[in-house]
Amino acid sequence: MSGRAGDSPPTLDRELHHPTRLALAAYLSACGEAEFAVLRDYCQISDSTLSKTLSAxxxxxxxxxxxxxxxxxxxxxxxxxxTGRRALTRHLAALEEIAATARRAAGTCADGPSEAGG
Incomplete structure (x- = not known):
């Protein structure tokens, strides 16, 4: 997404793209291990949703x-x-590259941000 010929876009991880999965992986990356109830409360989801998310x-x-x-x-x-830590690191790097590319592209706009709907 850098806009240079031959560059491939950053690859987001399909398993971590969902906000709940991303939040869970990020939380777990900061600790060795976490108890189910702590994760449920942090993500503000039901037991069932957390169970399905953990299983996936x-x-x-x-x-x-x-x-x-x-x-x-x-x-x-x-x-x-x-494996999860490595995937999270790659996913976050891809998100950062997308954001950096957008910032660079916005910096090249002569008129600044466009106004939708006028």
């Missing part, structure tokens, strides 16, 4: 899920895998 990311190898007990209560923990 686990299938891609981006997240590992561990189940166990805290006392007698069952718990689920999730962690971003090395």
């Amino acid at each position: 990311l686990e299938k891609t190898g981006y997240v590992s899920v561990r189940k166990g007990y805290l006392g007698k209560r069952p718990r689920t923990w999730a962690a971003l895998t090395l």
Whole structure:
């Protein structure tokens, strides 16, 4: 997206493009492991949605899920895998390249931003 001939556009990761998946991966990138309820509350989603999101990311190898007990209560923990960390890094770099390209393109506009609908 740099506008130079032969350059290919940045590649966004389809698995991380959804805002909830991206938020979850970003949160997990900052910690070793997080408990299900913490992730649910952070993302402000239902248990069902978080469960489906974790399952999808686990299938891609981006997240590992561990189940166990805290006392007698069952718990689920999730962690971003090395594959997930690498994917997140590439995805964020692609987003930054898109933003940088847009900033460069806007800087070349002679009249500044156009007004839609006049």
